[in-house]
Amino acid sequence: MSSSWVYIKDLKDYLDKKIILKGWMWNKRSSGKIAFLQIRDGYGFVQVIAEKSVLGEDFFNEIKKLKNESSLIIEGTVKKDDRSPVGVEILAEKIEIIHEPNEDYPISNKEHGIDFLMENRHLWLRSRKQFHILRVRNQIIKAIREFYLENDFTLIDTPIFTGSIGESAGNTFEMEYFDYGKVYLAQTGQLYLEAACQSLGKVFNLGPTFRAEKSKTRRHLIEFWMNEAEVAFYEHEDNIKLQNDLVNYIVKSVLENVRDDLEALERDISKLEAVNGEFPRITYTEAVEVLQNQGYNINWGDDLGAEHETKLSSKYDKPLIIEKYPKHAKAFYMQPDPQNPEVVLCDDMLAPEGYGEIIGASERIWKEEVLLKRLEEENLSKDDYQWYLDLRKFGSVPHSGFGLGIERTVAWICGLEHIRETIPFPRTLYRVYP
CATH class of the missing domain: 2.40.50.140 (Nucleic acid-binding proteins)
Structure with missing residues (x-):
């Protein structure tokens, strides 16, 4: 035999x-x-x-x-x-x-600089650490798909080329699209999921997104993968519960299925085991007050930077949810809070241990007149968003959704210092090779 x-x-x-x-x-x-x-x-x-x-x-x-x-x-x-x-x-x-190779393998057991390793990323992937990181990434993505399918969501593959800007026009990749004119590489599939949720109720996607941000921080990539979800008839509180449940599911799945890989990465698993149940919540206004009391020079209406996020989340061993940001600090499509129209029904989820935002979310504007006003305030063309406005003309309902960054989630769960190791072939400000 x-x-x-x-x-x-x-x-x-x-x-x-x-x-x-x-x-x-x-x-x-x-x-x-x-x-x-x-x-x-x-x-x-x-x-x-x-x-x-x-x-x-x-x-x-x-x-x-x-x-x-x-x-x-x-x-x-x-x-x-x-x-x-x-x-x-x-x-x-x-x-x-x-x-048998004809020459010595370039990545030896000695220490190599990060530039050398990134230049040889196609070979660096074979190393033990990268092997374990990518196995954890695979399990995270598997868990995301399982969570949605177990909860009766439908997968929607949203387009990469888009004529509609979902976030800020200042950080889009723009190109000519035959005779059509200008199109953009998608920053988000959200707008398309909003259309799909009014057909299928609960929908999600998982795919690449692009931000032309000239950022060199350890938290940023030019091309990254994002999971987004959108649910018809979900309001702000429903949305937060869904995010909470998803992140708990992901962490539990990783601990159950690839614990050995986390141990090989020397991850402090006790910190992940603390991630369960309901996550702590504060408002943006409360966050600003905390930071001011800690001596930070920040005013209401300012954006929260990485240093602020790290300080705020350091008090907790679970992800921190910060909700109800100022309207003008967020995207045009977010629903104003009926109790205070100067803020919107949104939230950011910050991972513990200083890993920053992993989820951005909001209840969406669902009334046509409110959306038209916001487009005007943000100097966005009504014509470019006519199809998006149509969603508010025919059976519009309250609906909510969010986006979860895969690479930031991998960095947090693996305990990595830099996001460039969380994706097989990272695209950064100065790197498109290999």
């Missing part, structure tokens, strides 16, 4: 059995008549023991000279090893070299 091809994640189920492992050698060391090969296969890392007495002297000498990232097919027996992260190692009986 021939041996089975087994992935590293399943090796523990094959103790004392012969298997076939296919992967890459990311490191090795040798001691006399034994070589210890560190192998990865896309599902984990394991040690393979290659012995001269088993493989023969000539081939063993070949193995000792192998360069990192050689691709191999290994046949051997799985043995228990309590020191291994996967609990096993493999005693090789046969090794086939599929491909």
Whole structure:
């Protein structure tokens, strides 16, 4: 009976059995008549023991000279090893070299500068830390989809090219679109989800968005992925509960399914375990008062910067919700608070530990006359938003939604210092290669 091809994640189920492992050698060391090969296969890392007495002297000498990232097919027996992260190692009986690089692998075990690593991002992805980060990212995205589908939402794929600006015109990527004229790379799919929710009730999307912001902070990317949701008949309080439930679901799913990856990243898991139940809430006005009392030079109506957000959220071990910002500090489509028309029914959710905003949300303006007034106040063309205004003409209802930034969520959950490691190929102010 021939041996089975087994992935590293399943090796523990094959103790004392012969298997076939296919992967890459990311490191090795040798001691006399034994070589210890560190192998990865896309599902984990394991040690393979290659012995001269088993493989023969000539081939063993070949193995000792192998360069990192050689691709191999290994046949051997799985043995228990309590020191291994996967609990096993493999005693090789046969090794086939599929491909050996002609030169040394550029990313060695020594320290490299971030510019070098970013220039070699296509290879840096193979490192252990990046492997674990991308596995956590994958689980976060999986959890998001599961949450919505379990709650009867419908996925809507919103367009990348748009003629309507959802946020600020100052940070859009603009291009000519055949004979049509100017179009923009989408900053948000929200406006289209608003149309879809009046057909399907509860809708969500998940895809790339673009902001032409000349920012070099550790929290910003030019191209990033966002999950957005929109629900007909949801008002401000319903919206906040939905966000709260989603984030709790994501964190719980990550802890249950990729805890080993968090541990490999040396994440303090106790901080994530504290994220459950109802999140704390304060108003923007209360936030400004707190900051003023702490000695910050901030006035009502000013934007909250990263330093302000970090200070405000540092008091809590759960995400902090700040609601009801000034109308003129937010986007045109946000519903004014009937109790105070100078503020809008919106909220930002700030991750703990100084990771900043992960969600921006609001109840949307649903009356045509109110929306027309806001378009005029913001000097936006009524003609460009005619289809959006149509939504307020035919059976309009209160509705609410939000956007969750995938990369900021990954940075927080993984405990990363910089957002550039949260996406396979980051696009920053000065980088579009590779």
